[in-house]
Every structure is written in C-alpha cells, then in structure tokens.
Amino acid sequence: MLFRMKDEKAHQLEAQLDKLQADGPAAWAELPEEELFTPAGFSEERAEATSYSNYSYWGSTFRAFFKNRIAVILLAALIAVVAFAFLQPYLPGQADPNFCAVDPLTGVQYRNIAPGEDGFIWGSNAIGQDLWARIWAGARTSLTIAFFVALIEAVVGITVGVLWGYVRQLDFFFTELYNICDNVPSTIILILISYVASPSVKTLILGMSITGWIAMARFIRNQILIIRDRDYNVASRCIGTPTARIVLRNLLPYLVSVIMLRMALTIPAAIGSEVFITYIGLGLSVETPSLGNLINDGRKVMMQAGLRYQLLYPTIILSFVTIAFYLIGNAFSDAADPKNHLQ
Amino acid sequence: AGLLTGCGGSSSGSASGAASSGSSYTILYDSQPATLNYLTTGTDLEMVVGANCVDTLVEYDNKGVMREGLATSWDWDADTLTWTFHLREENWVDCNGEVVAPVTAQDFVDALKYVLTPDYAASNVGLVTGYIAGADDYYSYHVYLNNANTGVVDEDGTTYTVDADGVVTVAAPGADPATYAPVDFEAVGVTAVDEHTLTYTLTYDFPGFLSLLCYLPYEPAYGPLLEETGDQFATSAETTYSCGAFYLAAYESLETWVMKKNPENYDAANVFIDTISRIYNAEASVNGPEMIKRGEIDEATIGSDILDSWLADDTTKDMVSMDRPNTNYTYFYMFNFMPFSHEFSNWSVEGMDAEYEPENWAKAINNTNFRKSFLYGINNSVTLAVKAPEGYDNYKLNTITPPSFCANADGVDYLKCGDLANITEFFDEAKAKEYRDAAIPELTAAGVTFPIKVQLPYNPSSTDWDKQCQVLKQQLEGVLNDGFDFINIVITAGPSDSFLSSVRRNGKFAFLLCNWGADYSDPQTETDPFYQAEGARGSRYAFLRTGVEDGFITGDTADAVMNYMKAIEAAVEITDDINARYDAFANAEASLINNALVVPMGMSVPAYIATRLNYWEGQYASTGFSNKRLKGIHVLDHYVSMSEYEANRDAR
Amino acid sequence: MLKYLAKRIGRSILTLFVIVTLVFCLLRLMPVEGYFANYEKMTEAQIQAGLQSMGLLDPLPVQVGRFWVNALHGDLGVSHIYKVNASVTSILAKKLPISIQMGVFAMLLSLVIGIPMGLFMGRFKSRWPDKLGTAIIVLIQAVPAAVYYLYIQMYGTTALGVGLLFDTSNWKYWVLPVCSMSLGNVAFYAMWLRRYMVDESNKDYVRLARAKGVSENNIALRHIFRNAMVPLVQYIPSAFLNTVVGSIYIESLYSIPGMGGLLVTCVQRHDNTMVQGIVLLYACVGIIGLILGDLLMVLIDPRISFGKKEGGR
C-alpha cells in the first residue's frame, strides 16, 4: 500500500508543476510578438523541480510482478488453495480426517473406497478414512510446518548471516561452523531429535530448521559481503551510525527481495523434505495427516493401478503448491530486479 | 519328569499338487540378515540360516509332533538331571557343498562354549544360562572378568577387580563386595561322551527342555571353524559350514542370499527345492507384488492395503494366499500403572509427559471397573481387520497364551485347562458400559477428571500399527464415550528406533499394544512379561510387583497383582504333575486377565503372500524356529490360492 | 599455489576431525536398545557383555581417542549390526564402486543434457525453448522424487523389457537408475545456467561483443556461456561426488548394491562404527568437492587466484 500513497503524492507534485508551467507560458502564448521576445525571468523552483521521475521501487516491483500473467494466476490459485485448506474443516459436510468409515454389517471399517463412491470425493484409504479430508488436513499441516520453517530459517538465518557477513572477526568462526554443520548428516540429527522428543509438528519444524538455517545464513552472508562495503555504508559509519542501525536501515532493505525469494523457495523445500523424513520413518503421527505421510502411504500402493488415486491426489496438491511457490518466487525475484523495471 | 520323551519319526512325504522337482525358488525380501551367525543372533529373519542349514537334535513334523532329528534317540535321567542324545552320522559341508568333516557331539559342546563367551555377545544366552548346569556361573564370571580386565566402572559406581588367581571381586557401593572364583567350561553341563553321544545336565527338572533344542544356542557348529574364525564366524558364506537340509551357497548383506539343497543331508530325500534365493529390495512392499505379476520372482508379501485390490482382480485373485499361521507371538494391551518418573535398579523411567495427565491416569488405572470397561469395550476384530481384511476373527485371542501352544498329559490344550477354560469373548458393548457406569462414581470419588486422557503410542516403522491405533481409538471411544465423555485416546508416534526403550521402558504410554514370543513349550514362558520375583525390579515388561511395592498399585488391584505373583510362584514349583502344573498356570493367567491387568488382543496375523509353496507341508512348532524350515515342502507350478490354502490346511 | 592448497587441506582435515568427532559423540546419545537385535530378552549381564564388546562402556574420550588412533591406521572398526563383524572398510569398498560407476554415468548424462538445455534457455530467454525448459525443470522439482522415480521404474522397465531390479551385467538395467539419478541435476544445471546466462547477458562486455558484430548465437556460446559457467562450475564436483555416494530412493527401488541409503540404514540401526565410517567418507567427499570446486573455478576464471578466494564470491 505504501507505494500507492507515494504515487499519490507524486501525482500531486506533478500536477503542481504542470500548473506552474501552464500558468506562465500559457498566459504568454497569447502575447504579442514583441512581448514574446522579452526576458521571462528565472524561477529557481521551475528549474529544480522538473526532474521528478515517478520511480518507486516497490511500485515497479509489484507492477512488474502483476505483468506476469502466469504468476498472478498461480498466486490467485495458491491463495485459493491455501485458504480452502484452512477453511475446509469449517465447511458443512466435511468428514473428520481421522474418522474411519465403518461397515455397519460387520462393524469393521471399509477399505480402499474408490474416488467418487459413497460420497468419498477422493476415495478412502485402507481403513476407510476420507482422503479428501485427510489431504486437506495434510495440506494444512504441511503448509504450517513449511511456513514456520521458513520463518525460523529467515529469522535465525538472517540474524546469523548478517553477523557473519558484517562482523569480519566472526567470519572464520562461522565459515568453519558452516563446513561442519554442512557435513554432519542431517539424518543423524533428525533421528536424535525424534528420539529426544517424539515426532510432532513442533519437532519436525525444529528438526528441519535446525539444519536449514545455516544455508540461509550463508546465503545472507554472501549477499551482505557484496553490499557491506558500498559507499553508503561507509558513509553511515563515518557519521557514527551504530552497527545495528546500519544493518537495519542500510543492509536489510536491500535484501528484502532476495530474502522473500529465498523464503518462497524454502516453503516447497520444507514440504519436500517432510516427504523424505516420512520416507525414512521419522514423520508425523498418523493422527496428524500431512502431505508427507499421505504421499508415503500412497507410494506403497502405487503399483496397484486401482489404488493409484491414493498417491495421485496428495501429489497433485503438493506439486501444485511447490510449483506455485517456485514460480511466484521466481517471478517476484525477477520483478524485484531493477533491471527488469524498464517495461 | 520325562514329560516329552522321544517319539518315533513320521516323515510326511506326501506331496500335494503338481510338484516340480529340482526347482529353484526366488523370494523377495525387504530385509536381509545382518549376520549368518546362528549361534549369536536373535532375530527372526536370521534364524532362517540356523533353521535350514543346520540340523537340530530333535525336529517336528508338520502337525507339531516332535520327532528325532540329528539325534536318533535320547533318554532322561531324573536323578542326575541329565539328558543323553545319540547322534546319527552327518557331515559338515562348506559353501560349495563339499564335505568338510563329520558332525560330532563335540560340535555341540564347542557351539555352546561359543554362545557362552561374552565377547561374542550371543543374544540367546538366557536360554542356556537359565537351564544348563553351571552355565550361568561360567557366563557371569567371564562377564565380570572382562569388566575387570578393561577396568569398567558401572554408572552406580560398581567396580571390578581380578586377582592373580583369577578371582573377580565385584564391589558395589554400599554393599559387601562379592567374589567370583574362576569357572572352567568343564563345569558347564554339556559333555561329548563320545563322537556320537552328547549329554546335557540341567539345573532343575525343566519340563520344556526338549522344545528348547529346536533353537539356536543348542545347534552344533564345527569346532575348528569356530576356533579359527572367532568373531568372524559366519560373517560370509565362506565362513559358514552347513549340516542341514540346505547349505549356504552365497551371501552378501542386502544383496543376495542363496541356499542350496544339501545332498549330504541324511534327510535329503525329503528336500524338494534345489535352490532358494532371497533377493533384497528395500521397497519390496511396493515392488514385490508387481514382480510377482511380471513373473520375476516366486514369492512376495502382498500388503494388506492392496490385498482387496488383488482379490478383486481376476488375474491376481488366485495368486494370493497366506503364510502358515504361527503362534510365536501373541499380542495384548498393557496398562501403565506407574506413569511417573521413577527409578529402577538400573535405569530411570521418565513417565508420561504432563500433557497426557499422568496424575489423572494413575488414579484411574487403579480402578478395576475402569480397566474392565476397556477389557470388555475393545473389539479386537476391527484392529485385526486392518492387517487381515479376510478372516480376522481367526486371529483373535482372549488369552495371553495362544491355542495349541501345548497340551497336558491328557492331550487337553492348555487353553482348556483350569480357569482359562471359562474365558470367552470379552467384547460386549453393554457390559463395557456397565463397567464404565460403575467406574464413573468411583473415579469421581477418587478425584479423576473426565475425559481421561489415554496415551496410545505406536511405532511408525511397524506396518499398519498406526492404522490399528486409529481404528482402536474410534472403536473404543465409540463404545465408552456413548452418553458420557469418558476417555480421550491420544495417539502418539514413538520414535521408530529404540521404540521400546523410549516408550515402554520409559513409561511414556498409558495403554500400549505389546507382544511376547514364547521360548519353549511350557506355559511358564508366557508369564515372563508379567511375573516379577520379589525384589526383582528389573523385569522389562509390566512392573506389576514393583508397582505394588512402590505404592503405585493399590487396593483390590494390588491384591490381584500379588495373588497372581503367588500363583505363579506356586505353579513353577509343580514339575512332576503336568496337569496340575498347567492348571495352576492357567488359573493364574485367567486371574490376570479377568482382573483386567492386561487386555488380550490376538496372535500374529500371518502375512498375505503370493507363493508357490504349500507351507502346510513344512514343520510346525509353537516355539523355536521350526516353522522356518523349508524341508519337506514342494514347489508348485502355480500360485497357491486362498481356497487351495484352506484345503491344504485342512488336509495337513 | 601449492602452499595455499596445503593450507586448505590442512584446515579441511581439522574440519573433518571436528565433524567426525562430533558425530561420534552425538551417536553416543542414542539409546542402548538400538545396539541389540533382541534387547527384549537379554539379561543385564548380556547387555553389559554386548556393550563391552562394542567398546561402549569406556569413557567417551577414551572411545574417541581409540577411534582416531585406529582410523589413522586405516582401521575404521567392524560393523556391529549392519553386517556383523565385517570390517567397515571392506563393506564400503564393496559398495562404493557401483555407486561411483552409477554416479559417473548419471553425472555425465546430467551435464550432457542439463548444460545445453540451460544454454538454450538462456539464449532464447522468454521464448518457447525457455518456457518449455522451465516447465520441465519446474515439474522435476515439484513432483516429489520419491513419486516420479516409481513411475520411471514402473513404465521404464516395461518399455525396456527389463526386470524391476537392477542387474549389473546387463547395460539395459543401467538406463533407468542412471536417468532417474540425473534428472535432479539436469534441472539444477539447466536452471542455474539459465539464470547466470541471463544475468551475464546484461553485462557490458556482451554489448561490446554485439557492437563488434558478433552474432547472438556466438555471443551466447563464446562469450556468455563461459562466464555463466564460472559460478556453476564450483558446484559440479560437489554435485558429482554427491551422486557418487548414491541415492537412497533409487538404490532402494532397484536394489542397487551401492552406498545410497547406507547412512540412513546404519543410523537407524545404530551401527555406530558404520555411521562413523560413512560420515568420514561423506565429509571427505564434501570437503574434496569444495576444494575441487575452487580448483575448477581457478582453472576457468583467470581472475581468481588461490590466495584471494576466501569464502565465495
């Protein structure tokens, strides 16, 4: 919204200038010839103010972004999907994702109901649970996890990355720390965590971000290295601005777009690694459906043509979310690149 | 004594169906043995080597009747507690099928010595030290000696020292130091009288001993090879000698595992498969069914989740049958009577997390009506149906001990002995509600708040357990919460590794599905999870006696527990009258169940498989590894269908 | 340069030491149960004996010290669980070659496809080759590998007329795993090469080349391409070495007796010595990858000399 307001102001200024020009010269247009050839006098404001260009970084970024049809459509679709995932339980007629439909004849649950039958939109799994409900619940869980992982990575990664990049003395320490963290297999850490604290959304978030922040930090650090010695930072140091404010006001604003891109990519990555974590048996409890455990369940029956739907639907949702975030993130980073602000 | 003396051998060579002799057979597996060392292993899968490549002194037929094996005859001397076995002529062969040496009585002695050497960390030592005279002393001494030699100090500060004579002193802080004099292996009750005569001397008159013999630590191993290879024994096909129906031809961990028919075996005429290859594939549950369809393998497991789709499909419906059921494991639910953090002799228990309200649970669990509402409220059919979509009721159990586990002198099945005979199906919604309604005021009086949280953990790496929990939750809550918000079952996923130590041994559950596998054919083995000797604070299952001793279990529940303990102690003493013994055990077990100290669930559901073997031809025993023997089984030219399976079962 | 390399390697060895020691200590946090197959039925004495024989009863520093002394003598110990009593080195030595072969093929394939694909996409930015390529890349990245590997296996085996499981001796069996393995990297190379090409194409030297009268194709090929490869080339050795140490999914699916998934299996089964051995191997591979990456950069980019390059551009 900010850029809109700025636009407003710009328009006012421009209008003022137009008026100024129009007032003087327009009045002169009707003057007799001899009058025309007399000095017009000099107005400092008129000279100074004409240089206004209505370039606003965020304005242009968003404009460029909204030019990208596919990204906008995907964004709308993504918002719709996410909103639906979170609203779905409140809609009427939705099944409990953990409810097993029971065959009244035997008292035993139904098995593998095909999609579309008996009101099971996306069918059921082997114990009669409604996949429609489970997949949306799973999308909720996975998105929540991904969101928090991205958030934690961003907060921790940025803090550490800034320190790492900005404070020269820390570089060696963090570089070596990075080398070490990067080479300790995350599986070991995940397994240890899952042993210490039983698998839950929280531990999963912890487990993923505990290994993920360092990559983010390194990324930020590299970015900081590029801009840390630019003149405007030197200038700030010259006038005694404390480091914290330099970071906050001078460095971070430049990183916003890359950080956003990075976060947009972290979300699909986190969902992807949840699938992997579930694959190696460290995933969430069945009570909390997630795309990871749904896909993993689906995988097991995938060779069976009639049951493939159990893999298909969660994969579609997952792929859609991933593609959407990926393309939107990329479109956004393209849009955030001032080089692309020409059109 | 001498309850189960030698029976004549009746080899059933009746091959049903069109058997193709001289065949090879390929099985797809999702796990492979980590070791071939049958003397030290304890896992089901690894027993396959011991079962097929090494003969045991005794064997079973396909109905579960014991018969002679490597021993042609045996006798029992009740006075000296000595069993004497007479061995037949038999040879060791190497991985190429070439004869290396004859099998002698000394091979059994050497094998047992190997098992009792702490360095080799054999996992079945308990099956030796408990019964063979001198074995426990020998083993403990060597453990302590090792500790002394390496200067181990236990966590509680116990130190070990050895003097010049080899006497080991174990000094635990706050206790008098105990000394252990050196023990020779000679003192262990196993002797090779001559090449073909072997004797075992027991510590006490133990009725199940013969059934123990069909188990790993009592198998022979070629002494010089053990000597030569030490801990490298049976790490590869080259370091393994076989004397069984098959010999181990090739083995590479997580790759190949090939066993071939051993023509040198005395019973080679009854071996109908030439080569058995087991192929490893981590994704066998996904690939196996497909490979069966494509004809790439002969046998694979068909997961219960795709079973109905196989049965529904005309091309596959006749290709799927089941593994032969075995009662090696039975399942039951246990309550956690001590959900708080507390100390045991050698480990500490964290107890349930606060979010699962351990205080509330601890109060509730001492109420017999509360437990009984579970006992009567649970419909085991629904959970079993997860694993066995077809015929789930066949696997239901209302006892801990499975049917046909053992029979008394009159041939009466153990389950028909004593009070067990009166136990029938528990599930009864009306009754469950009655107990619940009775429990509500009592619980309220005790300060319990409703709904009572019930933490129900499962191990994610165990197939279908998660689904079973979900089904159980829904079913039980459906019964007990009808009209009153009684319980709230919270399903939690345990870690897939070290599940037992972090969940069960750590007290992090309220209600948990457990299992127990019998070691030998005597009801005593089924008491192991529950029975605790006085002062024994270390049993790894239910800590019932400890719970009473520490004041966790109170009131009539405590009485029930103590009665059970006393009943077991009395039953164990009865060794001369098998009927009385069985009745005593049966009464005890019935009291355990009727007091809802444990809730029976079922037996292992045999896996659905696509197979061309008629497993009903194979050997059968309720304990040990006999079921894994492929001797006597024919390879069919077609897959066994469900109906054929049933026909075979009935024809057995 | 030699001196720089020596310093670099020295530091890497230090890092290696820390990594493996750290992992060593972390592993000791694992519960004891995991070390025994049938913990359930073991007595106290047995457990003691077992732990003793694995050397787990000694104080941690003693264990660490012993591990390193042995490791320096080329002895990584024996596996306790994965393949009981077999030496870790022998297990790894058996597994590594197949993974290396597979990795080499996969790598070559991904380079051969990924690089030209990226080049094409960068050259025709925003035109149909770019869009098609992006679609492919996005698809590869979005669909979980675990899923499309399965489909490749299922349909690929039928198409090629081969069995589901791998067989070293028949070349046809190599096709599917190698293709599956290379897909991720194809996407990686194509995507990044494109990105870097696009970035580079705004540079002044491109404008000079254009003004010189060099055709767009030649500009892309002769000028931009190499510059765009500079940042990419750094990752190639690491990526290569990572494929060499195997892919857990693929090797599980096809039963390839390689390194893939070995780590996960061993961590899960508490085979500490194996885990240590594998971690050591991986860390070596990772660090060698970094050094090689830097070396390659120096080779391709004359501006970078060893001394200067410290912590990425």
Next chain:
Amino acid sequence: MADEREVLLEVKDLEVTYGSGRKAYKAVKNANFTIYKGETFGLVGESGSGKTTIGRAIMRILPTSGGQVLYKGQQINGKISHALDRQVIKEMQMIFQDPQSSLNERAKVSYIVGEGLMNVRPDLSAAERDEKVRQALLDVGLLPEFASRFPHEFSGGQRQRIGIARALIVEPEFIIADEPISALDMSIRAQVLNLLRHLQKERGITYLFIAHDLSVMRYISDRIAVIHKGDIVELADAEELVTHAIHPYTRSLLSAIPMPSPRRERQKKLLVYDPAIHDYSAEAPQWRELRPRHWVLCSAAEAEAWCREL
C-alpha cells in the same frame, strides 16, 4: 614551515597498508602534511595513487599501519577514547566520490540527511530533527519538500548536494571531500563547487579536497599536495604550484589539463611522466623546500638540477 595559522590537522609519516603478511600492499607511504583551519587543502594524483586511502585513513575508516594523525593536536588514529571518537565524528565529515552509490537507495532523504543527527545529537526530538533536516536541505539549495523522496528521484548534482547536506548537518569543522565532482556531469560540477565554497565562507569549514584534475584544484584549493603512487611528491600554494611546478609528475599532470579552447589544445604538449628518470639508488629522496612554501620530494642532485631550471 613557519606559519602562524592555527593547525587543524597534522599528518605525520602516515602509512597505510592493505592486506597483511605476504600480500600486504603499502598504499600510502610517509605522508606528511598539515592542514590549517579554514583553508582548502587539495590532494591530487592519478587514479590509484592513494588519495582515497589517505582520506579514509584520516576518517578512521581504514586502520593506519604507521605514523600519526593529529586532529587539533590529539592523536586520532589507532585506539582512541570514546569521547574523542564522538568528537571526531561530529567535527569531521566526508563527502563521497560517487553520489549514486553513497546514498542509501532504500531510505528517504530525510533519513539519510538526519542520520548523523541521531548519532551526535540523540537529545533532539523528531520534530527538531526534521527542522534541522529542512534547514540543511535549504542550505545546500534543495527544496525542503525533497525530504520525503528517495535518492533515485534526483539528478546527480542534487544527489551530491544531499550527500553534502548529510555531512553538514552535524556542523563539522573539517570535511574531507573525496573527488566530490569527478563522477558528476560537467554542467553540474560548478553547482557543487560553488556550494562547497559558499559553505566554507559562511562557516569557516576546512576542507581536504581530493581530485585528479589540477584545473579544479587550482580553482578551489589554497594549497595543493601532489601524490604519486603513495608518495606525496610536491606541496605548495595553489597558484605557486600551477605556475611553478617543479616535480616532473606535477608537470605531467598540468600538461594534461583539458582546455576548452581548440587553439590552445592544439598547441598543448602532453608530458608523460616516467618514474624511471629518478635515480634514487644513491640517495633516498627527501622533502625539500625548493621555493618559499614550496616543497618537493627529491634527491639533492635533482633539487639542484630543478632549481637551476627555474
């Protein structure tokens, strides 16, 4: 250098080294000069000669590896007290070469200009600060409305003036202007030069003015030092230096000044300076006063030869 004027800044044997160990590179060697209060001291030299390095070393952005920088008699290089640090920040400011890169593109002009105030005058309220920003903008000839705009909305000259306003707002006594006009368009250089001159007149600010073009120097500076490859080779009053350049390097710089006059340009002869003409193997060059208040770095032999030429 007998001079009764008040010394503001004294640089003694200043040495600045980049990097360390084997890679160490001495960018400035033995720099000696004094800046008097109220004057404009010019520093010229070709690209890479170490001008910026000296400026930044004085500004305490770069660590010195030798020598002293005395500000009002107090040493300000190396470790100094917090109070002195504050004082130096307040009294000494810098103007940067490139107006494009020395302004934070993502901050409003009001923040950029007011930033210094937040540090040296934390006591001011936001409103007071805004007022000061307004005034500072007016001082540099910008409209106060510009405070709410972003740097990219300005032309190069305006941006440089914002940079100057940023330095001015803390009311410094001494400003280091590091090539403040090199990156500017010819048509706006004059704007900036005039502004700097006016400010000096009004506020008595002292400048260290860095440039590579002697024509600019001559116009703006009182005294000029010529630096070549880290060595100051000549120092004199501006007119004196331009009219009686002694060191061959200075002469080559002079000969390169572009003149807006085709005729003069056509006659102009470029002198190319070749450091090889010096023979310092026998005697290290020394700092000699060859004419009144005109110092040159040379050997005795050279001094004699050059004096003869004059």
Next chain:
Amino acid sequence: MKKNELILSVRDLNIKFNLRGKILHAIRGIDLDVYHGEVLAIVGESGSGKSVFTKSFMGLLDSNGSITSGTIDYFGADDHQPIRLSALKKEKDWLKVRGHEIAMIMQDPMTSLNPLKTIGDQIMEAVELHQGLKGAAAKEKTLEYLRDVGIADPEVRFKQYPHEFSGGMRQRVVIAIAVACNPQILICDEPTTALDVTIQAQILELLKEMRVKYNLTIILITHDLGVVANIADRVAVMYAGDIVEIGTSDEIYYDPRHPYTWALLSSMPQMGVKGEDLFNIQGTPPNLFTEIRGDAFAPRNPLALKIDFVKRPPYFDVSATHRAKTWLLDPRAPKIEPPAAVRMLQEEVK
C-alpha cells in the same frame, strides 16, 4: 570513399522509449550529417540522449525503445549502396553493419572486456570476423593492432587477461578491438569519462593517431567540452534529445550562440576565477516523460525569453557550418551579451 563525402545522414529522428507504460521521448527530431574522415564530437549533459542517438545507428537500442519516425542513412558501404539503418530489423542485416561499417567503444573499460578471454582472443575475434583472416595471419594482425594502440610487449600481452591490465590499457584494448573491425565510422561513447586526466589525454592522442592511420570517421561523445577541443573537427551540442547547436570546433568554442553552450563553457573550472563563483547551470534536466513545450532549456535559462516557453526554436544559421536552435538568434530578439567566460575565450582568438 573520399574525405568529406557524406557518410551518414540523420533526418528528423525521433526515438521513444516505453518505460513502465509511459512514453519517454528520448530523441526529439534530430537532423545530422556526418562526413567521411571527420571527428564529430557530441557534447551534452547526462541524459541528453547522446548514447541513445548513436546506439540507434547500430541497432543497439534497448528492447523497450524504437525509432518512431525519421531516417538514418549510411553511405559508406563498399558497394556504394546506401543503407537505410532506420529500416533494418533483422539481426542478420545488422550484423553486416555492426563492427564492419560502424564500430563502437563504450564508456567503461573495466567491464566492457570479457573477463575470461585473453586480450588477444578478443581482438582476434574482430579481426577474424571482419577481415577474413584466420590463424597466424589473424594473430599477426592482432599483434599489430596491439602495437598500434601503444601496448608494449604485445606478444606477452596477447595472452593476458583483462584483469591484468590497468584501466587505461584496457581502454586501449577496447579501441584496438573497434579498430580491428575495420569500420568506416567509429563511435566513441565517453571513452575517457572513467579515466583520470592524464590517461584521458593519452587516449585522445591515440584516437587521433588511429583516425589518421585507419582513415576513420569518429563520432566522439562526451559531456566535457574541454576534452574534445583538441580532437574534434565539429562539435554538436545536445540538450534534452535534440542538437541545439552544431558547428566547427572553433565556431563552438569561440563563437557559441546557444545559451546552453554558453553555460557549458562558462561552468568549467578552468574558466573560474579563484574566489569567485563559477557560472553554474541551475536546476536539473527536463523530464522527458512530459511533453516539452518551447525550448527545453528555457526553465533553467536565466536569459530565457517568453517565447522560449511557447514555441520551439528552429535552427538559425550562423554560418554555413554553424547553426543553433535559440530564439536569441531571431532578429526580433534583444541583443544579449554572452557571459564573461565566453567572452574570455573569444578574446583569445583575437
């Protein structure tokens, strides 16, 4: 082609950019003739359209810009067929012009060389492309060019990379590349702005030599009137996308007529008197997004007449070679003395 023959002719050229949906009128109806063998300097402040104007000769406009009207004709082709540059569209057609007929040198020597190719390769590429030489012959030729632009040790330098060269040397290499294309016209877009005065002077010297040796027509772009005095035969002064004054260098320096040219000349520090204010052009360049009425310079011109705000001035011829777009040259306009600095220069001639 003979000296002083018309080689390039621009008529009423208009170039517009579409920037974020707004139209930016960068070149507003320029007429210009360039003659073979001359050095034409285009002077103007930043953003006045110098680069855009010359880039349009080579089809190097950014993708969001295009020639909206007007023509550019090139007469220097070997076959003497005029080429209408403003009508070329395809890359293939441009390849015949770029380098071969018209070559260009950019402003920034630091970045305009490919960092990963040796200096030799980069020059040789041009030689091979445009002179049909291959292998050893091309290399020989390349070495010659290196020598020509005054680089010592060409054999050694041939194999070096740009980062091993100083800024001045790199700029020489860029010149060598342009010359190696063997063009008719060499456009130098601020070739010395990034360099310091000494180097700047040397580069200009070099350009002079090259022009003679290779018979080049040079279009030299700069914003510094001082820089081109030496080298230019003719000077065109640009302001806001238009050439406001053009003439021989003597005419522009000693008899300038446009107030903008006056301002440019008088604001040079060389013209300043110590202790006095320099003349300065107030204000900022016009916003090309808005339609410019009258004389674009008027708002910044203290001497502006009222008509300057109303009507765009046409060219007034001062001499056969000198014309300017200012109402001051209109007979009806009041006589206005040029500023002091300009008069000082005029003094010089007299």
